[in-house]
Amino acid sequence: MINNNYAVALLVIILVALIIGYFEFVPKTKEMHVQDSSSSNYSVGMAGHFGSVGNYSTADFNPDVYMKSWNFNELPISERKNYYKETPLLDNTTLREYWIYAVDKKIEVAPGVFFDAWAYNNQVPGPTIRATQGDTIKIYFTNNGSKPHTVHFHGFHPADMDGSMSPDFVDPGKNFTYEFKAEPAGVHLFHCHSTPLKDHISKGLYGMFIIDPKNSREPANELIMIMNAFDTNYDGENEIYAVNTRAFYYLERPIKVKKDELVRIYIGNMVENDPINSIHIHGNFFDEYRTGTRNESDAFTDIIELGQGERSMLEMRFPYSGKYMFHAHQSEFADKGWMSMFEVVE
Ligand SMILES: [Cu+2]
Numbered sequence: 001m002i003n004n005n006y007a008v009a010l011l012v013i014i015l016v017a018l019i020i021g022y023f024e025f026v027p028k029t030k031e032m033h034v035q036d037s038s039s040s041n042y043s044v045g046m047a048g049h050f051g052s053v054g055n056y057s058t059a060d061f062n063p064d065v066y067m068k069s070w071n072f073n074e075l076p077i078s079e080r081k082n083y084y085k086e087t088p089l090l091d092n093t094t095l096r097e098y099w100i101y102a103v104d105k106k107i108e109v110a111p112g113v114f115f116d117a118w119a120y121n122n123q124v125p126g127p128t129i130r131a132t133q134g135d136t137i138k139i140y141f142t143n144n145g146s147k148p149h150t151v152h153f154h155g156f157h158p159a160d161m162d163g164s165m166s167p168d169f170v171d172p173g174k175n176f177t178y179e180f181k182a183e184p185a186g187v188h189l190f191h192c193h194s195t196p197l198k199d200h201i202s203k204g205l206y207g208m209f210i211i212d213p214k215n216s217r218e219p220a221n222e223l224i225m226i227m228n229a230f231d232t233n234y235d236g237e238n239e240i241y242a243v244n245t246r247a248f249y250y251l252e253r254p255i256k257v258k259k260d261e262l263v264r265i266y267i268g269n270m271v272e273n274d275p276i277n278s279i280h281i282h283g284n285f286f287d288e289y290r291t292g293t294r295n296e297s298d299a300f301t302d303i304i305e306l307g308q309g310e311r312s313m314l315e316m317r318f319p320y321s322g323k324y325m326f327h328a329h330q331s332e333f334a335d336k337g338w339m340s341m342f343e344v345v346e
Contacts, residue, residue, distance in 0.1 A: 056246060058108045061123050063244040064253065067223050070130035070210065071096070083121070089136065096131050097138045102145040102192070102205060109240045110247040110337060115230045117204035118145055124245050125226040126207030129190065131182035133214050139178040143170045149200065152193035153209060156183040164193035185213035187266045187292035187311045202231060202272035210266055220264035220315070221257055227306070227338065229271040238273050240337050241328065247337025254343035259321050266292070268311035277333065278305040282324040286316035303329055318344040
């Protein structure tokens with residue numbers, strides 16, 4: 001009899017514990033493991049759980065590789081020649097030819113969160129194009145996507161190379177060749193200029209365009225960063241913010257730099273739906289060269305703000321080893337993915 005009472009009491013305790021456990025645990029689990037792009041609770045779950053944000057289920061885009069690549073130099077030679085060719089010219093400049101295509105592509109912007117993007121060469125941001133001032137750039141553009149697209153470059157070029165007016169729109173299945181001289185030296189961008197422009201940019205059709213000055217810059221650990229964001233539920237607001245597409249990616253995998261080495265960041269802002277973005281670096285200050293067009297530093301600071309389409313070149317040396325955050329100083333953006341880390345090593 002006593003044994004039966006004990007058994008019943010034990011059963012009741014176990015049941016109560018299970019019920020409490022369910023309500024305590026399950027809602028948190030749902031926040032941390034969103035599997036579709038319709039939930040706007042994603043960031044709420046992520047912000048407080050820095051240790052669990054690195055498990056991307058696809059490996060088709062690597063922000064570490066993107067950050068340090070240009071002119072398809074991340075590819076083996078046999079594959080690279082399908083997208084890039086350089087030819088020395090008699091005037092000591094270089095002809096640089098690129099094969100760029102647009103495509104509809106599902107991309108993973110946070111672990112398990114997918115976004116129906118439009119992408120150049122299967123990636124967001126598109127491949128970085130880099131030349132020296134005075135070089136000739138030729139872009140063989142093919143539109144393999146479902147909407148009319150273009151490639152519009154910042155910098156000097158003739159009007160018919162601007163890729164912005166409706167006669168310039170390249171229909172699906174068609175192609176166009178852009179040709180111009182790389183001018184002026186600096187940190188620029190390229191992006192689709194088809195309409196509605198807001199859609200074509202926020203869907204992911206943009207990339208970095210770097211023009212090095214004729215007298216090359218001091219060697220540095222160079223990092224390419226495009227601040228971007230994704231409206232995953234199409235409500236006109238962004239649910240995910242990042243540098244180089246993947247939320248919290250560099251927080252989980254800190255960017256390694258050496259103590260005292262020169263670090264140079266080429267950064268641009270392509271965030272839609274928010275008028276301004278920023279980058280703030282902990283434990284250090286940097287020289288800012290706005291648009292990278294002049295040799296004199298425009299500011300010595302630890303934060304800059306950039307409107308959409310703006311970009312900058314930042315140079316710094318870390319005096320101490322250790323881990324240092326860098327992130328948007330708009331706290332909401334930081335909580336929703338635009339939070340990253342440097343690891344300074346001896
Ligand atoms: Cu477009």
